[in-house]
Amino acid sequence: MLNRLTDTLNFQTQALTLRSERQRQLASNIANADTPGYQARDMDFARALREATGEVGTPGALATTQRGHMAPLAGARGESGKEYALQSQTSLDNNGVDMDRERASFADNAVKYEATLRFISGSVRTTLDAMKSHNQG
Template sequence: MNVNRLTQKLDFQAQALTLRAERQRVIASNIANADTPGYQARDMDFSTALKAATGHLPVAGQMATTQAGHMALPGNASPTATALRYATPSQTNLDSNSVDMDRERASFAENSVKYEATLRFINSHVREMLDAMKSPTQG
C-alpha cells in the first residue's frame, strides 16, 4: 500500500475538520450579531465546500489544474467563500436582521457534534496507523 493511499482518508477528514471549524465560526458570528440591525445571517453549504476543498468540484472563478506543474492564480476564491450563502429568514423583522436564534442554536449544536465525530475519526485513524507500525514485541 503506498503512502498516498494511507494519507488520502486522513487528508479528507482534515479538510472536513477545517471546514467544520469555519462553519462554527460563521454560526457564532450570526449568534453574536442577533441584535444587530440589518445583519444578514450567513451559513455554509458544507457539502459544496468539502467537494471544492477536496478537488471534486471546481471552485467558481477558478481555473482547472490539468497538469501537475500548473500554479494557482492569485485571487481565486476559497472553497469556504464559494459555499457561504445568506440564510433564508424564517420571518421578517422590523430591523431587517435575519438571524433566527433557534435555527442558529440547532446548527451550532449539530455542527459541534459533527466536528467532534470527525476529530474522533482522525484520532482513531492515527491510533490504528501507530498500532500497525509497532513491532510484534511491543505488544
C-alpha cells in the same frame, strides 16, 4: 497503505477546517442576533467540501455551467462562497438571524466536528498500532 491513510487524513483535515469555519460563521450569527440589518450567513458544507477536495459533482446531479445559472438552495451567494441564510420570518430591524435555527446548526456542527476529530484520532491510533505490531513480530 500509507497513501490511503494520507488521502483519508487529508480529506478529514479539509472537513475539520471547513467545520471550524462554519462554527465561526454560526457563532458570528448568534453574536449579531440583535444587530439591526445583520443578515445571517452559512455555508453549503457538502459543496464546500467537494470544492476543497477537488471532487467533481455527484453523478446524475445537475452541474452549474455558468456562474449564477442555478442559485444555491440555502440562500443567496455572498463573498468567498458564503451564503446568506434564508429568513424564516421578517423582523422590524431587518435582522436575519433565527436563533432557533442558529443554535440547532451550531450544536449539529459541533457534534460533527467532534466526530471528525475522533475519526482522525482513531485512524492515527490504528496505524500506529499496526506499525508497532509489525515491528514486534
